[in-house]
Amino acid sequence: MIERAVMPRAARRWRARAASTAALTVAAAIxxxxxxxxxxxxxxDDDQVLIGFANITSGDxxxxxxxxxxxxxxxxxxxxxxxxxNNLDGPTALKNADTMIARGVDYVIEFQVDSTVQPVxxxxxxxxxxxxxVYDIPAPGAYFVGAPNAEAGRLAGxxxxxxAKDTWECAPDLVILVEQAxxxxxxxxxxxxxxxxxxxxxxxxxxxxxxxxxxxxxxxTAQAAGRxxxxxxxxxxxxxxxxxxxxxxIGIINAATQLGRAGGLFAWGNDGSGLLxxxxxxxxxxxxxxFIPGYPIYALDLIERLEAGEDVPxxxxxxxxxxxxxxxxxxxxxxxxxxxxxxxxxKQLADAPTGTSAYELFCPTK
Amino acid sequence: MNQAATPRGLSxxxxxxxxxxxxxALWLLLLLVTGIMHPSFWSASTFLAISFNMIVxxxxxxxxxIVTISGALxxxxxATTVAIASVAVATVLRATDSTPLALLAGxxxxxxxxxxxxxxVVAVGVNPIVATLAVSFGGGGLLIVYAGGIQQxxxxxxxxxxxxxQRWLGIPAALVIVIALIVLVELYLTRTRPGRHLVAxxxxxxxxxxxxxxxxxxRVLALLASGILAAIGGILLASQTSVLSTxxxxxxxxxxxxxxxxGGISLSGGRGQVTxxxxxxxxxxxxxxxxxxxxxxxxxxxxxxxxAIFIAVCLDARRTRSLKK
Numbered sequence: 001m002i003e004r005a006v007m008p009r010a011a012r013r014w015r016a017r018a019a020s021t022a023a024l025t026v027a028a029a030i031x032x033x034x035x036x037x038x039x040x041x042x043x044x045d046d047d048q049v050l051i052g053f054a055n056i057t058s059g060d061x062x063x064x065x066x067x068x069x070x071x072x073x074x075x076x077x078x079x080x081x082x083x084x085x086n087n088l089d090g091p092t093a094l095k096n097a098d099t100m101i102a103r104g105v106d107y108v109i110e111f112q113v114d115s116t117v118q119p120v121x122x123x124x125x126x127x128x129x130x131x132x133x134v135y136d137i138p139a140p141g142a143y144f145v146g147a148p149n150a151e152a153g154r155l156a157g158x159x160x161x162x163x164a165k166d167t168w169e170c171a172p173d174l175v176i177l178v179e180q181a182x183x184x185x186x187x188x189x190x191x192x193x194x195x196x197x198x199x200x201x202x203x204x205x206x207x208x209x210x211x212x213x214x215x216x217x218x219x220x221t222a223q224a225a226g227r228x229x230x231x232x233x234x235x236x237x238x239x240x241x242x243x244x245x246x247x248x249x250i251g252i253i254n255a256a257t258q259l260g261r262a263g264g265l266f267a268w269g270n271d272g273s274g275l276l277x278x279x280x281x282x283x284x285x286x287x288x289x290x291f292i293p294g295y296p297i298y299a300l301d302l303i304e305r306l307e308a309g310e311d312v313p314x315x316x317x318x319x320x321x322x323x324x325x326x327x328x329x330x331x332x333x334x335x336x337x338x339x340x341x342x343x344x345x346x347k348q349l350a351d352a353p354t355g356t357s358a359y360e361l362f363c364p365t366k
Numbered sequence: 367m368n369q370a371a372t373p374r375g376l377s378x379x380x381x382x383x384x385x386x387x388x389x390x391a392l393w394l395l396l397l398l399v400t401g402i403m404h405p406s407f408w409s410a411s412t413f414l415a416i417s418f419n420m421i422v423x424x425x426x427x428x429x430x431x432i433v434t435i436s437g438a439l440x441x442x443x444x445a446t447t448v449a450i451a452s453v454a455v456a457t458v459l460r461a462t463d464s465t466p467l468a469l470l471a472g473x474x475x476x477x478x479x480x481x482x483x484x485x486x487v488v489a490v491g492v493n494p495i496v497a498t499l500a501v502s503f504g505g506g507g508l509l510i511v512y513a514g515g516i517q518q519x520x521x522x523x524x525x526x527x528x529x530x531x532q533r534w535l536g537i538p539a540a541l542v543i544v545i546a547l548i549v550l551v552e553l554y555l556t557r558t559r560p561g562r563h564l565v566a567x568x569x570x571x572x573x574x575x576x577x578x579x580x581x582x583x584x585r586v587l588a589l590l591a592s593g594i595l596a597a598i599g600g601i602l603l604a605s606q607t608s609v610l611s612t613x614x615x616x617x618x619x620x621x622x623x624x625x626x627x628x629g630g631i632s633l634s635g636g637r638g639q640v641t642x643x644x645x646x647x648x649x650x651x652x653x654x655x656x657x658x659x660x661x662x663x664x665x666x667x668x669x670x671x672x673x674a675i676f677i678a679v680c681l682d683a684r685r686t687r688s689l690k691k
Contacts, residue, residue: 214663219608
């Protein structure tokens with residue numbers, strides 16, 4: 001665990017000003033990383049909170065929505081935001097960390113894909129005395145804000161179990177659970193969660209018919225895995241499918257369609273990415289969503305507590321009791337149409353009173 | 367192959383067909399053993415799953431085999447071409463709802479990648495492995511810049527998706543296309559003058575050049591054909607998958623290399639038959655399905671592919687040494 005000594009704001013700003021003697025270097029770094037979409041006043045006021053947000057990439061509506069919510073909700077508190085683009089690249093995230101330290105941010109929200117550089121970035125912020133909040137990818141000593149993987153999996157498993165109980169008296173022929181080995185712990189937690197949720201409702205389902213396999217990182221790799229699983233159980237007609245995310249589960253649905261076996265398939269996804277995209281196969285009966293545009297609400301609440309001087313314990317892993325997990329929302333395919341799109345979510349979240357979560361605003365089953 | 371080292375039964379088979387016969391025998395053995403131990407393996411679902419497994423890998427491996435036979439070693443940009451072509455198809459399909467335009471967009475990607483590869487290898491003189499690797503990284507990067515890492519969807523009600531799930535006489539329609547392409551390439555290589563030129567250039571470029579064959583032209587055409595066939599792989603992928611990744615599938619690159627090398631297509635060029643490629647494709651597409659029947663973890667698939675490449679490379683080296691003697 002990295003020791004995190006929070007440096008007083010004025011001292012941090014002074015240090016940042018000293019660092020700005022290397023202004024050319026910093027300017028070059030900023031130019032190379034490409035990024036400030038919200039230029040705060042140079043170095044900001046000593047008394048005003050400056051939050052640095054390094055977003056995973058740019059251009060995606062969900063991520064843009066996340067930025068808009070952060071800016072609007074920070075503004076309501078009288079805080080400034082510096083937004084950088086990590087461009088789906090670990091080295092860029094490292095440069096952005098240097099930039100944020102040089103700009104004297106008071107808090108950092110880090111959202112990036114490369115788990116190998118995450119500890120290095122965390123160490124940089126720890127050395128600079130800047131509290132760091134990470135989204136979804138944990139880092140030593142950083143406040144974890146992210147998806148409630150185990151619980152989200154469990155909720156999807158309960159939906160599968162309820163269907164199996166109501167329709168097949170808890171006697172499916174086959175349960176397909178697809179994970180993504182390269183995603184590490186989140187995949188395992190979520191997929192095991194599906195299994196637990198299912199067995200919670202139907203405890204007598206035999207382990208022999210539960211097939212949990214790696215489906216890779218995309219729908220086509222999950223589809224290939226799905227074909228092979230279905231081929232190994234040629235007589236299975238009552239089939240349940242779940243897994244890490246909607247993409248993987250859609251891959252299984254595609255496989256069943258190809259083999260002419262989608263008729264008896266009931267699938268429940270996770271993360272809501274497919275269900276809320278508006279384009280999903282009819283066999284996807286629902287998903288568990290986390291409303292990513294709403295992540296900043298949790299981060300800003302945490303910063304507010306830290307600003308108030310509260311000694312907030314650091315939960316730096318998704319399984320830590322102190323980790324900040326967003327609320328998971330179960331959404332059926334029928335309800336999906338009632339959930340606003342990400343642009344509308346951003347607008348409503350931006351306008352909402354501080355502390356109002358996306359779950360409270362949009363979850364049809366709250 | 368060295369006659370002394372050849373088992374007596376195999377020596378009766380023409381040398382060019384031995385690889386194909388051995389691979390088919392291994393495939394039948396795999397079917398037999400798996401079926402005996404897990405009788406449910408012999409089912410329509412299994413054969414359909416194997417058929418679908420063969421489609422994208424088959425057409426991409428076919429392109430790769432043309433490059434390898436022509437003596438240009440390997441084309442490592444294929445997986446990236448597949449990804450870009452599939453995303454291009456999905457994008458145009460969503461924007462225009464026109465399947466012909468979407469197909470043209472996909473094919474255009476293959477032609478562009480083929481031209482870039484050919485320019486680097488033939489005009490600039492870069493090693494084919496380095497050149498196609500650079501194109502692979504560059505293309506993959508551009509794809510991320512374009513799509514921002516966000517998956518692309520194919521309209522579920524499109525004619526392309528309907529084709530992807532269609533079967534002709536119980537066989538996936540897309541596989542029929544792939545088999546037709548394999549037959550065409552086999553006929554081209556063995557029955558046409560340009561095809562024989564391609565094999566000759568791969569076997570001995572200096573001798574081919576002395577006979578008046580343009581080595582540069584042959585290599586350009588081989589790399590172009592590889593790009594186009596990889597693009598067809600992308601189109602077929604888009605026809606079967608409703609959600610497309612914008613990251614090239616590295617596993618596809620290993621898989622196709624394994625198919626080509628195990629199929630007896632020599633890395634030193636000029637040797638190999640498309641029938642061997644088909645037999646290798648059949649065997650390697652059956653392995654993942656058999657692995658699930660045996661209850662083995664999916665990581666075994668990668669181990670077995672690695673082993674296949676290892677064995678194939680060793681056999682190729684042995685064959686090459688025998689020919690030099």
